[in-house]
Amino acid sequence: MENAVVIDELVVTRGRRPVLHGLSCAVPPGSVTGLLGPSGSGKTTLMRCVVGVQKIRSGSVTVLGRPAGSPSLRHTVGYVTQAPSIYADLTVRENARYFASLYGVGPREADRAIADVGLRQAGDQLVTTLSGGQRARASLACALISRPGLLVLDEPTVGQDPVLRNDLWQQFHALAEAGTTLLVSSHVMDEAGRCDRLILIRDGRIVADDTPAAVRAATGTDDLDEAFLRLVLARENQEKVSP
Numbered sequence: 001m002e003n004a005v006v007i008d009e010l011v012v013t014r015g016r017r018p019v020l021h022g023l024s025c026a027v028p029p030g031s032v033t034g035l036l037g038p039s040g041s042g043k044t045t046l047m048r049c050v051v052g053v054q055k056i057r058s059g060s061v062t063v064l065g066r067p068a069g070s071p072s073l074r075h076t077v078g079y080v081t082q083a084p085s086i087y088a089d090l091t092v093r094e095n096a097r098y099f100a101s102l103y104g105v106g107p108r109e110a111d112r113a114i115a116d117v118g119l120r121q122a123g124d125q126l127v128t129t130l131s132g133g134q135r136a137r138a139s140l141a142c143a144l145i146s147r148p149g150l151l152v153l154d155e156p157t158v159g160q161d162p163v164l165r166n167d168l169w170q171q172f173h174a175l176a177e178a179g180t181t182l183l184v185s186s187h188v189m190d191e192a193g194r195c196d197r198l199i200l201i202r203d204g205r206i207v208a209d210d211t212p213a214a215v216r217a218a219t220g221t222d223d224l225d226e227a228f229l230r231l232v233l234a235r236e237n238q239e240k241v242s243p
């Protein structure tokens, strides 16, 4: 099956500084791909390229067979940014129903999405009164309403308690099993093991693009944090030998 996202030799500059340096990778369909790397490594920039809101210098980003940002992808690609992008002066349910009406679906879909993210009890609460983690989940609910083919989630589990994080990861896998492709960023390596596939980046360059099992095997450790470190050190040593 064709990859859902194909990124080829992507170069991006932000504020005149190179941020992504000729990066190539792919996201297989119907799976959860983790985009992991330290803060400032370029995860958000890469996701912005995938959803088509980032100006690129060179290279290409193809999403579901079309250039990223194509108008025909608008209803097929869901994007949840780090900052919650819902209306603070509306309740959770009002937000969800508003987005449902924009997508041309009924209130039932809105209520389903609220329940899916565990916010049924908070449906009548104003967004301003929600905790940070609840706001993030309310944003996720709104992105789920249109049942997108590709869901791009920027650090969706930040600020969530361990039980909820677990629930969210279970939900990501349930969505993938139902055919959705998920690209999920995190800077917490202990989430890497929950992904079907990993794209590890550092300083705008790919460190690894493989399954967690293959990354473990290649680095000789079960600890993915340690594996990341070993891959980075191996690359630095290689650069010293052949700069």
Ligand SMILES: Nc1ncnc2c1ncn2[C@@H]1O[C@H](COP(=O)(O)OP(=O)(O)OP(=O)(O)O)[C@@H](O)[C@H]1O
Pocket: 014, 015, 017, 019, 037, 038, 039, 040, 041, 042, 043, 044, 045, 046, 187
């Ligand atoms: N609007 C901007 N103008 C200039 N530089 C930017 C801008 N946004 C991001 N950058 C720079 O681009 C680089 C990559 O940032 P990006 O937000 O993609 O990283 P990230 O891996 O998502 O980080 P985090 O995990 O902290 O969200 C950083 O060095 C950042 O300072």
